[in-house]
Amino acid sequence: MAKNSLGREIPAQWRGRTLDPYVDPWNKKPEVLRATRPLVRRSPGDSKLLPSLRAALDKCELRNGMNISTHHHLRNGDLLLNLLVKELDAMGLRDMGIASSSVHAVHAEIIPYIRKGVITRIETGVNGLIGEMVSKGELKCDIIVRSHGGRARSLVTGEVEVDAAFIAAPCCDITGNMNGVHGPSACGSLGYAYTDARYAKKVIAVTDNLVRYPAAPISISQSDVDYVVQIESLGDPRKIVSTTTRITRDPAGLLIAKYAAEVIEASGLLKDGFSFQTGAGGTSLAVADNIRRKMTEGHIKGSFGCGGITGYFVDMLEQGYFETLFDVQCFDLKAVDSIRRNAGHREISADLYASPFNRGSVVNMLDCVILGATEVDVNFNVNVNTESSGYLLHNTGGHCDTAAGAKLAIVVAPSIRGRLPIVRDAVTTVTTPGETVDVIVTERGICLAEKHADLRRELIRRNLPVKDIHQFHEEITQITGTPRPVEFEDDIVALIEYRDGSIIDVVRRVRE
Amino acid sequence: MHIRRKASSGTMQSSDLMVTVEPSDLLQIEIESTVKKQFEHLIRAQITATLEHLGVTTGRIQISDRGALDYAIAARIETAIRRASEE
Numbered sequence: 001m002a003k004n005s006l007g008r009e010i011p012a013q014w015r016g017r018t019l020d021p022y023v024d025p026w027n028k029k030p031e032v033l034r035a036t037r038p039l040v041r042r043s044p045g046d047s048k049l050l051p052s053l054r055a056a057l058d059k060c061e062l063r064n065g066m067n068i069s070t071h072h073h074l075r076n077g078d079l080l081l082n083l084l085v086k087e088l089d090a091m092g093l094r095d096m097g098i099a100s101s102s103v104h105a106v107h108a109e110i111i112p113y114i115r116k117g118v119i120t121r122i123e124t125g126v127n128g129l130i131g132e133m134v135s136k137g138e139l140k141c142d143i144i145v146r147s148h149g150g151r152a153r154s155l156v157t158g159e160v161e162v163d164a165a166f167i168a169a170p171c172c173d174i175t176g177n178m179n180g181v182h183g184p185s186a187c188g189s190l191g192y193a194y195t196d197a198r199y200a201k202k203v204i205a206v207t208d209n210l211v212r213y214p215a216a217p218i219s220i221s222q223s224d225v226d227y228v229v230q231i232e233s234l235g236d237p238r239k240i241v242s243t244t245t246r247i248t249r250d251p252a253g254l255l256i257a258k259y260a261a262e263v264i265e266a267s268g269l270l271k272d273g274f275s276f277q278t279g280a281g282g283t284s285l286a287v288a289d290n291i292r293r294k295m296t297e298g299h300i301k302g303s304f305g306c307g308g309i310t311g312y313f314v315d316m317l318e319q320g321y322f323e324t325l326f327d328v329q330c331f332d333l334k335a336v337d338s339i340r341r342n343a344g345h346r347e348i349s350a351d352l353y354a355s356p357f358n359r360g361s362v363v364n365m366l367d368c369v370i371l372g373a374t375e376v377d378v379n380f381n382v383n384v385n386t387e388s389s390g391y392l393l394h395n396t397g398g399h400c401d402t403a404a405g406a407k408l409a410i411v412v413a414p415s416i417r418g419r420l421p422i423v424r425d426a427v428t429t430v431t432t433p434g435e436t437v438d439v440i441v442t443e444r445g446i447c448l449a450e451k452h453a454d455l456r457r458e459l460i461r462r463n464l465p466v467k468d469i470h471q472f473h474e475e476i477t478q479i480t481g482t483p484r485p486v487e488f489e490d491d492i493v494a495l496i497e498y499r500d501g502s503i504i505d506v507v508r509r510v511r512e
Numbered sequence: 513m514h515i516r517r518k519a520s521s522g523t524m525q526s527s528d529l530m531v532t533v534e535p536s537d538l539l540q541i542e543i544e545s546t547v548k549k550q551f552e553h554l555i556r557a558q559i560t561a562t563l564e565h566l567g568v569t570t571g572r573i574q575i576s577d578r579g580a581l582d583y584a585i586a587a588r589i590e591t592a593i594r595r596a597s598e599e
Contacts, residue, residue, distance in 0.1 A: 389549060418526050418579025419547050479581060483550035 006381060006430055008505045014492060015142050022504040025404050025436050030357040035158030037201050040226070048228045049174050053206065054087050056229045057164070060202045062088070065095045066163040067123065069200065071193040072102035073168070073180060073329055077239030080168045080206055082109040083231070089118045097121035099162050101151060101192035101350070102395050104128065106239070114141045123160050124151055124395070125385070125494075131392035134493045137509045143392065143494035145385055145507075148192070148328065149354025149361065149401035150499040155199045156351060156358070159501060165200030167193045167225075168234045172207035173215040176225025180330075180347075181217070181340040183209030185234040187241060188330025188339045189309075190219045194349030197224040208234045219347055245310045245332045247289055248282030252443040256283055256412050259464060260370060260441045261290030266458045267408050269367040270294060274302040276322075277402055278370040280310050280331040283412050287370050288312050295321050306353070306362055307369075307398060309345070314338040317345060326362050328353040328398075354401035356499045363398070363405025371399055373413045373440075375420075375427045378469050380434030380449055382411055383427035385496060388420050390486040390510040392494050396431050401499050403436040415442040415472075421480045423447075423473040428486065429496060430505040445472050487511040515571035519595035522588040529577040529585060531592040536572040539563070545577035558582045562589045571596075 004010050004021035011019060020028075042048075050056045062068075068088070070081045081100060088096055094117050098110075105128035113119050114130070122130070125145035133139035146154060154160040169178035170185040180190040185208055197203050197220045204227045205220075248254060264270050264287075276291065278284035289312070295302065304324040305313040311334030317325050318338075325345045330336045339345045354363050363369075374394070375383040382403075387393050403409040413422045422442060439455075440447040445467035448456045459466045467475070488508035498504040518534040529545075543555055555577060562585070563573070573589070580588070 388547075416527075416581070419551055419581060420579065481551060481554040481582070483547070484553065486549055 004503065006433060006504065008430060010503045010506060011492065014495060019495070020502045022433070022498050022502040025433055028500040028502055030157060032157050034156055035199050037199065047174070048176060048226065050227050050229050053083060053229055053231065054090070056204045056227050057087055057091060059227060060164040062091070062093055062163060064093055067097040067099040067161060069099040069101070069162045069165045069196050071167060071190065071196065072100060072104060073187040073190060073192065074185065074235040074240045076104050076106045077235035077237060078104065078106055078168065079233060079235045080166060081107055084166055085110045085113045085119060089113050089116065094118055095120045097123055099123040099160050102127065103130065111139065114139055126392065127395050128393065135391040135507065135510050136512060145396055145494055145496045147354065147396040147400050147499045148350045148398045149356055149363070150497050150501065152195045152349070152351040152355040153357045153499065153501065155195045156355065162196055162200035164202045164204060165196035166204045166206050167196060167220065169205045169207040170234065171209050171211055171215050172205045172228060173211055173213040174228055175213060175222035176205045176228050177215040177218045177222045178205050178207070179215060179217050179219040181336065184237055185209070185240060186336050188336035189327045189347040191328030191348055191353065192350045193220060195351050202226045204229060206231055206234065208232060241330055241332050241336060245280045245285060245312065246282055247285045250282070252414050253283040254286055255443045256414070256441055257286030257290050259446055260287045260410055260412050261294060262462060262464055263410060263439055263441060263446065263455070263459065264291060264368050264408065265294055266462060267455055269408055270298070270300060272301050274300060275304045275306065275365060275367045276302060277305065277307040277366055277406070279372060280308060281372055284370045284372070285310065285312050287412065288316070292316060292321060306366060307402070309335040311335060314345070317342060326353065354398050354405070354499070356404070361405065363402050366402060366406035368408045368410065369402040369406040371403060371409060371411050373411045373422065375424050376411060376413070376422060376440055377424045377427045377434070378473055380437040380440065380469070381427050381430045382432040382437055383429045384431045386429040386507060388428060388483065388486065390428055390488060392507045400432040400436070403432045404499065408438050409436055410439045410441055411437060412441050415444040415476050416480055419480050420483060421473070421476040423469060423476060425473070429507060431496060433498070433504065440469070444476065447472055513566045513568055513593055513597040515568065515593060515596040516598070517596055519592050521591035521595065524576065524578060526578050527580055527584070529575055529580040529588055531588045532574040533592045533596045534572050536570055539570050540572045542572070542574045543577065544575065547577070547579050554582070555585060558585045559589060562586045566590060566593055568593055
């Protein structure tokens with residue numbers, strides 16, 4: 001057991017894998033070639049169409065211990081992963097890994113198959129019940145949490161081999177050309193699935209909307225697809241994307257947003273060519289709303305908006321605030337509609353979006369990103385993976401990728417959430433290293449990383465409530481009382497991989 | 513004050529709590545909380561202090577807490593007990 005540079009205890013090995021402890025955000029370099037797969041030849045008249053998922057699984061020659069993947073653009077409306085796991089069980093396969101781009105609450109249906117030993121690994125982190133049960137020791141399943149960029153990296157380097165990728169295709173033809181913008185299960189961008197289409201040993205397009213050749217536009221093309229399967233439904237459209245994402249009405253959230261926008265303005269980044277990313281949370285959208293007003297007042301024309309895209313960013317594109325939206329995932333129906341018809345709304349792969357190991361990803365061009373947090377600590381490390389209860393409940397998403405890429409990474413959060421102070425001596429789990437986090441904005445105060453002395457002076461000049469993070473920690477802990485630390489057992493249930501593949505933290509079983 | 517009948521106060525919203533009190537020969541305090549692991553000791557201390565302040569020595573006090581701060585705990589308990597002790 002050695003400590004990484006953040007003082008987290010990392011074992012030398014876990015489940016047979018030698019672990020590389022995290023050192024810093026920048027210096028780990030790729031030392032491998034791109035992963036590869038056999039070429040195949042398809043002749044005119046060869047059919048890719050198979051009658052069922054089972055028929056496709058049979059063609060993949062899966063054996064015990066292999067990995068399958070899906071993408072998570074259908075989010076909590078996804079039916080495909082559950083169907084696949086049931087088939088794996090029916091085929092008698094065991095010790096299989098799920099290397100999907102994310103796992104959601106809807107996939108709690110696979111819990112019986114984890115108990116049965118059909119699934120023993122999840123290579124991408126989890127949202128919801130599976131993580132909680134694993135944290136409590138009620139379920140045995142090895143979990144590796146990867147960011148969006150980190151997952152793309154792990155496929156491109158071959159660290160994670162996907163033996164069969166099943167790509168839910170809302171619009172698809174018989175050769176496998178597909179897009180996400182048409183059909184009853186339209187989800188917009190297919191950004192996360194691009195990497196699977198390129199690197200999986202076998203690629204199966206699964207559609208509930210088989211159209212006459214050629215499907216257009218083409219997001220993922222026939223040259224990467226082995227088989228096509230038509231099924232009745234890919235998912236529940238009402239849950240695929242939430243219908244609307246809304247600006248918060250909570251006064252504390254609005255105050256946080258106002259402060260965050262002032263920080264961005266004071267930083268000097270808010271000028272022509274400004275690039276920006278926020279999540280879909282109500283406070284994040286309120287920051288965007290404040291930024292829009294400042295852009296109007298200053299006649300500022302931005303360059304691009306990025307990330308999971310919401311209707312709010314669509315409005316900013318259509319009203320000329322940004323020239324381009326880079327979209328790896330649509331968060332609402334307005335974004336789905338926009339990517340279908342706006343030329344400036346571009347679908348991008350997770351690799352292009354956020355991978356640390358390519359010739360430059362979009363996050364490197366971001367001026368500012370607005371991020372959330374479950375906890376932060378006095379060293380600016382951020383936790384979004386575990387709750388303060390110690391349970392692994394959330395995936396990383398693009399958190400650590402955008403924090404590393406953006407010039408200004410701002411965490412917005414209420415100072416107290418259900419009695420828990422936002423600032424801790426040490427976070428329960430490190431998702432994103434403090435070296436890549438610049439500002440923490442709460443309704444009671446703004447804390448800046450030491451390197452931002454100029455920005456600190458400018459904020460003070462503007463009469464904003466700048467506070468030293470140690471003093472701020474004391475201030476809010478006096479209100480909440482000091483929380484008793486959660487106790488953990490020694491056994492490790494999950495790894496938190498940093499985007500470059502080093503281990504930034506581990507999740508241990510909670511002592512109940 | 514003396515708890516004469518069952519009464520309650522509060523809500524189940526985040527950062528609030530629901531307090532139910534009823535007569536009992538003993539003093540019984542039951543705590544359920546979203547942050548029980550981290551804060552049970554402080555919640556119990558605040559309840560005990562508030563009961564002492566109000567001179568309550570017997571009764572069954574049930575707390576369903578959603579992460580309320582100490583002042584909210586004190587106020588909700590006092591309200592529930594005033595309601596329970598009305599003639």
